[in-house]
Amino acid sequence: MSRIRSRDTLPEILLRSELSRLGLRYRLHAKSLPGKPDIVNQRRRFAIFVHGCFWHQHRDCIQASSPKSNQAYWGPKLAANVLRDSRHIHSLEKSGYHVTVAWECEIEKDPRAIARQIVAALKRSRRISD
Ligand SMILES: [Zn+2]
Numbered sequence: 001m002s003r004i005r006s007r008d009t010l011p012e013i014l015l016r017s018e019l020s021r022l023g024l025r026y027r028l029h030a031k032s033l034p035g036k037p038d039i040v041n042q043r044r045r046f047a048i049f050v051h052g053c054f055w056h057q058h059r060d061c062i063q064a065s066s067p068k069s070n071q072a073y074w075g076p077k078l079a080a081n082v083l084r085d086s087r088h089i090h091s092l093e094k095s096g097y098h099v100t101v102a103w104e105c106e107i108e109k110d111p112r113a114i115a116r117q118i119v120a121a122l123k124r125s126r127r128i129s130d
Helices: 010-021 071-094 104-109 111-124
Strands: 039-041 046-051 098-103
Touching: 010 039, 010 046, 010 104, 010 111, 046 071, 046 104, 071 098, 098 104, 098 111, 104 111
Parallel strands: 046 098
Antiparallel strands: 039 046
């Protein structure tokens, strides 16, 4: 599989620094977990994926539109990515993880707002306390 994707993309770095400012403790790229979540805390059971809009097909996002050429190639490839993502999320949730998908376009727009939303949701789900 050629999921062309580098570690430590700019949106990932932006989100991480905002999460740190809010006091969230986490580790990076948990290789032992399904889908290797980008940001994770195994003790507190939360996992955050930072997804590129194109590779992971962000719904209704302009950046997710597939190339006009070579649809026969990209269609199945991208569909397989989406399927794989949902399997990973499902299996993490089955192990009791609170899973968040943060999309690159939304982080680029306002990393602080996304970080706040994530932290608020983790508090609501009692993964972290106030
Ligand atoms: Zn997007």
